[in-house]
Amino acid sequence: MNLFLTLFSGAAITAGVAFFIAGTVALLRFPDPLSRLHALTKADSLGLGLIVLGLLPWAGGWLAALKLILVWLLVLLAGATATQMIAEHIRRSEPPP
């Protein structure tokens, strides 16, 4: 059981880190702000979600696990809001060609 949990956490966290690395590379390499935002939100929401999922079995109690999930949900909310606002600003200031 413990081995299974370790493997599960390892896989989830590795996948989460992969999302973060991909998001960072995309942030540096993508040509326009909207696609950079698109890449960034993937890292934030899915990457962090997978890392939280991997950490859940080791949180040491359901209260701490709930806190981890709450942190993820709050980051989702804040990240989505900030992204929407930046995107709205870009759309207003640069009308599509």
Place this chain on the structure above:
Amino acid sequence: MSLVLDVMLALAVIGVAGWTLLVRGNFPAVIGFVAYGLLLALVWVRLGAVDVALTEAALGAGATGVLLLFAVVRLRGGKAEIDAATPSPPQRVAAAILCGVVGLGLAVAMLNLPDPAPSLAAEATRHLPLLGVGNPITGVLMAYRGLDTLLEAVVLVFAVLAIWSMAPDRRWGAIPGPLFPVQSSGPLSLLARVLPPIGIVVGIHIAWVGADAPGGKFQGGTILAAMGILAWVAGLWRLPPVASRGLRWAVVAGPLVFIGVGLLGFVIADGFLSYPPGFAKPLILLIEAAMTLSVAAAIVLMVAGPPERPA
């Protein structure tokens, strides 16, 4: 493995600090400063100083970052003002040399500490049961070195006064800060409606657990202030005018309660800021509660700036 992590973290902190200093443009510099503060918070966690990490994240990166962002927005187009306030190259070189020498001195002092380094940690923990609090940091801040914390609390009031005194005479007593249009729909409106109930609970929780776990009035108060600022920026909450009695009481309540409890020490204990045995915890909680309110009010007012709109 943890050494690799620490070295990477240290390099990232130094790299972001250097980038923040060298980058052209005020807005990227503020973003760099916020990132630097968050990385520094991670450094404090690695050092086991979770209280300091929370303060650095909330006040150092969060509140100061917002203050600087507002300053950047206000300075837009004010080229003459920026030029007048920008130090000359010799001044900057002198500041760099001074900072370098101080940093180097601190580094040398840290590396030459005897092993084990002198510490009052055991002593601080030993007397905690007398105070009834479980967090040694709170013991130091509220009892052993209560005077320092009192002075910090009073500084907040002076900071608000200093900002208010920038107002032109005809605006005295008016509403501080710019007016934000009411967001009746859109992402900001949603966030400003959904987040404050959660944030208020988290802010009060962090102020409350400060007695026994990392947290306290400054961190909790900053979160409460952030919720207020969010509602204000979304146009959902109007700041009261600076003439408002309630607002002024909110700013001074914490320091007043702190000084009051301190003076009470002359009557019921051994002197200024000393607590009677067995009654320390309720008094500390009273001060912390009043201070949480004042920290929150002061930070909102610092971000809002001087009064500028007629009530």
